[in-house]
Amino acid sequence: MSDTSFNTQAQTGEAGFGDYVALLKPRVMSLVVFTAAVGLLAAPVAVHPVVALASVLFIAVGAGASGALNMWWDADIDAVMKRTAQRPVPAGLVTAHEALAIGAALSGMAVVMLALASNFVAAGLLAFTIFFYAVVYTMWLKRWTPQNIVIGGAAGAFPPMIGWAVATGGVSLESVLMFALIFMWTPPHFWALCLFMNSDYENAGVPMLTVTHGRRVTRRHVLAYTILLAPVAVGTAFTAIGGPIYLSVAVVLNALFLKGAFDIWRRDEAQAQADKYRVEKRFFALSLLYLFAHFGAILAEAALAPLGLGGW
Numbered sequence: 001m002s003d004t005s006f007n008t009q010a011q012t013g014e015a016g017f018g019d020y021v022a023l024l025k026p027r028v029m030s031l032v033v034f035t036a037a038v039g040l041l042a043a044p045v046a047v048h049p050v051v052a053l054a055s056v057l058f059i060a061v062g063a064g065a066s067g068a069l070n071m072w073w074d075a076d077i078d079a080v081m082k083r084t085a086q087r088p089v090p091a092g093l094v095t096a097h098e099a100l101a102i103g104a105a106l107s108g109m110a111v112v113m114l115a116l117a118s119n120f121v122a123a124g125l126l127a128f129t130i131f132f133y134a135v136v137y138t139m140w141l142k143r144w145t146p147q148n149i150v151i152g153g154a155a156g157a158f159p160p161m162i163g164w165a166v167a168t169g170g171v172s173l174e175s176v177l178m179f180a181l182i183f184m185w186t187p188p189h190f191w192a193l194c195l196f197m198n199s200d201y202e203n204a205g206v207p208m209l210t211v212t213h214g215r216r217v218t219r220r221h222v223l224a225y226t227i228l229l230a231p232v233a234v235g236t237a238f239t240a241i242g243g244p245i246y247l248s249v250a251v252v253l254n255a256l257f258l259k260g261a262f263d264i265w266r267r268d269e270a271q272a273q274a275d276k277y278r279v280e281k282r283f284f285a286l287s288l289l290y291l292f293a294h295f296g297a298i299l300a301e302a303a304l305a306p307l308g309l310g311g312w
Helices: 017-023 026-042 049-073 096-117 120-143 148-152 159-168 173-196 198-204 214-238 244-266 269-274 278-307
Strands: none
Touching: 017 049, 017 096, 026 049, 026 159, 026 173, 026 278, 049 096, 049 120, 049 159, 096 120, 120 148, 120 159, 148 173, 159 173, 173 198, 173 214, 173 244, 173 278, 214 244, 214 269, 214 278, 244 278
16 A cells, blocks of 8 residues: 655754654555454454554554664665655655664564563564565565565555454454455555556666566456455455445445456556556555455444344
């Protein structure tokens, strides 16, 4: 998921509070918080509200720490890309050393505090998630392979598993399915963005699929992953976290998502350039709604279950 900048003191060249907030990638953090909270609340074990709130807070801190570490390592390519040039580090508002120190300190604090607030399984998953995003994806995959976003997407898929582990102390089919939903959604979501932001990655030398294999191949990959995503999303409806509400949402949104992916696949570059990638941008916007709606439906099923209205 793309993030945004909160630079507040660009005129003076000094970092303000908003710049340190931007260092933590708040928009990405919001997705992490939401999916982790859904995983926690959908679990079959009740969690004390204070423990739940503290756990989600520490998961959010861990996500922010990952963002800071990512900005530390990627400062050179962020400075080249139009989409990221105004981030705190490339803009010169926060130094790379500060970003590293903040990311490392928050990582340690988040993992230790989550272990104390909930359990070591959840804390271990959080530690692995931070490591995977900061080291496996940011330092290795991102600059090495066009499959970077496919494999690296696992980092964004772990939060609901962490939330579930906070409540249950373990992993189950349902938490794996929530992981799979985000994991399979990430490639078409991000590749749609790459289709109309490809020049950024070309300039920065990042081997995104659009750069290494071209937009035609990327369009085929968007369709293929969307087709693979649909049965995972719809099939989740028939598990303990699903129900008629979720099924209705999944059927409608996956039909729309498949149509959008098909529309992207059948277009050529001349058509896309003629309308300034209108179809691709619309699919990207739909992908944001897609994920929030699916997890919102899971949350609705869990909330209504005690009333006998949610689930099967």
